[in-house]
Amino acid sequence: xxxxxxxxxxxxxxxxxxxxxxxxxQLGGGIISKVEAKVETNKWPWPYEKLSPEKTAELAYNEWYxxxxxxxxxxxxxxxxREKIGEPYKSFPIDAFIFLEGGIGGxxxxxxxxxxxxIVTNLIIGPRTSGxxxxxxxxxxxxxxYSEASMPVYLPKNPRITSELPKTTSNSPLCHVxxxxxxxxxxxxxxxxxxxxxxxxxxxxxxxxVAELLNDWKDGKYKTKGPKPAGMxxxxxxxxCTDCHGANVPMPPK
Amino acid sequence: xxxxxxxxxxxxxxxxxxxxxxxxxQLGGGIISKVEAKVETNKWPWPYEKLSPEKTAELAYNEWYxxxxxxxxxxxxxxxxREKIGEPYKSFPIDAFIFLEGGIGGxxxxxxxxxxxxIVTNLIIGPRTSGxxxxxxxxxxxxxxYSEASMPVYLPKNPRITSELPKTTSNSPLCHVxxxxxxxxxxxxxxxxxxxxxxxxxxxxxxxxVAELLNDWKDGKYKTKGPKPAGMxxxxxxxxCTDCHGANVPMPPK
Numbered sequence: 356x357x358x359x360x361x362x363x364x365x366x367x368x369x370x371x372x373x374x375x376x377x378x379x380x381q382l383g384g385g386i387i388s389k390v391e392a393k394v395e396t397n398k399w400p401w402p403y404e405k406l407s408p409e410k411t412a413e414l415a416y417n418e419w420y421x422x423x424x425x426x427x428x429x430x431x432x433x434x435x436x437r438e439k440i441g442e443p444y445k446s447f448p449i450d451a452f453i454f455l456e457g458g459i460g461g462x463x464x465x466x467x468x469x470x471x472x473x474i475v476t477n478l479i480i481g482p483r484t485s486g487x488x489x490x491x492x493x494x495x496x497x498x499x500x501y502s503e504a505s506m507p508v509y510l511p512k513n514p515r516i517t518s519e520l521p522k523t524t525s526n527s528p529l530c531h532v533x534x535x536x537x538x539x540x541x542x543x544x545x546x547x548x549x550x551x552x553x554x555x556x557x558x559x560x561x562x563x564x565v566a567e568l569l570n571d572w573k574d575g576k577y578k579t580k581g582p583k584p585a586g587m588x589x590x591x592x593x594x595x596c597t598d599c600h601g602a603n604v605p606m607p608p609k
Numbered sequence: 610x611x612x613x614x615x616x617x618x619x620x621x622x623x624x625x626x627x628x629x630x631x632x633x634x635q636l637g638g639g640i641i642s643k644v645e646a647k648v649e650t651n652k653w654p655w656p657y658e659k660l661s662p663e664k665t666a667e668l669a670y671n672e673w674y675x676x677x678x679x680x681x682x683x684x685x686x687x688x689x690x691r692e693k694i695g696e697p698y699k700s701f702p703i704d705a706f707i708f709l710e711g712g713i714g715g716x717x718x719x720x721x722x723x724x725x726x727x728i729v730t731n732l733i734i735g736p737r738t739s740g741x742x743x744x745x746x747x748x749x750x751x752x753x754x755y756s757e758a759s760m761p762v763y764l765p766k767n768p769r770i771t772s773e774l775p776k777t778t779s780n781s782p783l784c785h786v787x788x789x790x791x792x793x794x795x796x797x798x799x800x801x802x803x804x805x806x807x808x809x810x811x812x813x814x815x816x817x818x819v820a821e822l823l824n825d826w827k828d829g830k831y832k833t834k835g836p837k838p839a840g841m842x843x844x845x846x847x848x849x850c851t852d853c854h855g856a857n858v859p860m861p862p863k
Contacts, residue, residue, distance in 0.1 A: 396700045422738070446650045446700055453736040453745070454727055460749035461839030462782060463846040464719035465712075473708055482707040484676070491707070495714035528716060530845050535861070538844065544862045545843050585715030589799050590792065591784045592717040599853040607789070608798045 396443045399481020399490075404439045405573050406432065408566040415562035416511045419555035425455020425467030425474075427555075431562040432475050432569070447478070458530025465498075466530040468561040472497045475565055480572065492579035493568050498528040499581065500564060502594070506533065507556030509563050516552040526595045533557070650697045653735020653744075658693045659827050660686065662820040669816035670765045673809035679709020679721030679728075681809075685816040686729050686823075701732070712784025719752075720784040722815040726751045729819055734826065746833035747822050752782040753835065754818060756848070760787065761810030763817050770806040780849045787811070 415431035422430060429449050436444040452474070454460050455467035473494035480490030505522040521540045525533035534545070534554065543549045571577040585591045589607045596604040669685035676684060683703050690698040706728070708714050709721035727748035734744030759776040775794045779787035788799070788808065797803045825831040839845045843861045850858040 396702045397704060399705070422736075426736075443700070443702075446697070448650045448697075448732055450651060450736050450738060451653070451728075451731045451744075453738065454731040454748055457837075457839050457845035459719055459724065459727055459782075460745050460752065461837035461845050462719075462749065462752050463839070463844065464782060465716075470713065470724070473713055474705075477705045477708040478702055482676075482680075482704050484704060484707065490705075491714050494708055495716065498714065498716050528713075528718060531847070535844055535859070538862055539859070542862050545839070545845075583711075583715035585711050585717070585799070590717065590789055591711035591715050591799075593785070605789070605793070608792055608796050 396446070399479075399485040400487070401443055401479045401481075402436075402440050403479050403569060403573055404436065405570045406435050406566045408563040408570070411435065411566040412509045412559040412563035413512060416509075416514075416555050416559040419558045420515075420551075422450055422453045423456035423467060424554060424558045425471035426450060426452040427558045428468050428471030428562045428565065429475055432565060463529060463531030463534070465528055466501065466533050466557070468558045469498050469501055469528045472561050472565045476569070479569065489572060489577055489579065492583070493572070493577065495583050496568070496580045497561065497564060499594075501528055501533075501561060502526055504560065506537070506560060507553055508560035509556055511556060511559060514552060514556070516549055518549075520549060520553050520556070526598060527593055529593075532598070650700070653733075653739040654741070655697055655733045655735075656690075656694050657733050657823060657827055658690065659824045660689050660820045662817040662824070665689065665820040666763045666813040666817035667765060670763075670768075670809050670813035673812045674769075674805075676704055676707045677710035677721060678808060678812045679725035680704060680706040681812045682722050682725030682816045682819065683729055685813075686819060717783060717785030717788070719782055720755065720787050720811070722812045723752050723755055723782045726815050726819045730823070733823065743826060743831055743833065746837070747826070747831065749837050750822070750834045751815065751818060753848070755782055755787075755815060756780055758814065760791070760814060761807060762814040763810055765810060765813060768806060768810070770803055772803070774803060774807050774810070780852060781847055783847075786852070 411431045414434060415427045418427035418430045418434075421427070426449060429447075429452055433444045433447055433449055452471065455470045458464040458466060459470070476493040476497070477490040480487055480493065483491060502525055505524055507520065507522065521537065523533075523537045523540045525536055527533060534550070537553055538545065538550060541549060541553070568577060584594055588596075589609070665685045668688060669681045672681035672684045672688075675681070680703060683701075683706055687698045687701055687703055706725065709724045712718045712720060713724070730747040730751070731744040734741055734747065737745060756779055759778055761774070761776065775791065777787075777791045777794045779790055781787060788804070791807055792799065792804060795803060795807070822831060838848055843863070
């Protein structure tokens with residue numbers, strides 16, 4: 356037998372290496388993609404390339420109509436990084452985060468776009484135990500920015516609702532407060548196309564800002580805008596105490 | 610040259626297959642683990658094996674002191690499934706979810722243990738687009754259960770604080786409300802060892818209940834306890850309207 360005509364079986368036998376046999380057995384299954392899938396998802400920072408904030412916002416706007424606020428923010432950024440970089444973004448289960456809708460399953464707690472933004476910044480930059488606080492600080496900063504912004508900030512290129520939508524300031528990162536104040540100003544119910552498009556635009560606005568901040572971070576220019584609120588008030592809290600407590604804000608024990 | 614003594618290079622040349630060359634080039638890097646890492650993270654449900662709720666709670670209690678409420682709930686369940694099953698749990702970036710602490714970066718929005726529980730149920734069972742609403746409904750049910758429970762429910766086997774801790778009912782899934790009511794009842798500040806151990810026990814309580822519900826689901830016995838609140842109130846909301854609004858609860862536009 357010529358070694359130019361080795362059968363696959365003889366080739367394996369010739370090496371005597373079980374590992375090679377295992378490797379060859381995988382060839383039909385596309386070993387290249389399997390190798391690509393091996394990534395260090397538990398080491399930070401994850402690889403990042405700068406993104407167009409406008410393109411990110413447009414993607415988020417359209418994705419809202421598929422997977423709603425939190426999923427759309429994650430998808431608008433990770434979707435682009437899946438194409439530009441590949442793993443670990445390809446393996447990340449984006450669609451599972453539909454549940455962030457309506458402030459976590461309809462409960463009106465944190466606006467899903469804020470939750471999605473925090474997932475994105477903390478997954479890319481990493482937790483503070485990995486050496487940088489920037490992921491958490493950037494996420495926290497987005498909550499502050501969201502609370503103060505006249506929302507929706509971003510106007511899509513081809514909005515599904517062509518009439519002008521009112522803008523409101525939530526003074527809170529919570530879905531219930533943000534949506535409730537807007538619904539009151541617009542006099543539109545939850546199920547209206549206008550309310551839906553408002554939330555899609557809010558999602559786009561948040562995605563735009565996340566891309567801006569991540570681009571700054573990639574350029575080594577990111578500096579957080581301020582401390583986290585728990586350190587200021589001795590309780591985990593928003594900054595809008597009187598919204599719920601009125602003038603009689605309780606003091607936490609010292 | 611005998612084919613019993615083929616060099617690696619000749620072996621590759623003999624086949625003429627670039628793919629085999631690529632495969633062999635990987636052998637030194639441990640191709641087996643790379644193959645193992647190839648998983649369908651975007652298909653649901655993820656593989657699940659029943660877990661001991663008590664063991665899960667103990668793991669969550671201890672993990673709170675490392676990665677706090679949200680990370681600890683995820684770690685207590687995914688950590689065990691990493692050992693029992695492997696992927697996709699091994700690749701999931703658990704530690705990045707430290708940021709769920711203090712109701713998302715200290716903002717007092719959704720209690721991190723509730724957010725972590727929703728991540729777990731939705732990642733394992735999947736989003737509704739994958740064919741089942743049970744992941745989101747189970748997550749929502751946990752928020753309701755948390756709001757009504759006298760917390761902390763679970764007493765660890767070897768608690769770090771040996772004095773008895775008061776129990777409080779939050780009537781809300783929010784960190785700020787849950788922690789604030791407990792701090793008031795206990796007269797203990799945010800930085801006290803008692804408050805920290807209370808939150809570690811709340812985390813353990815949630816992890817215990819998540820394991821119970823997932824075990825029921827695995828046995829085909831899971832039935833959600835009720836609808837999501839947005840459908841009942843025409844706004845995304847908690848069920849405790851008067852806590853913030855007093856007697857004057859605004860009505861959403863119709």
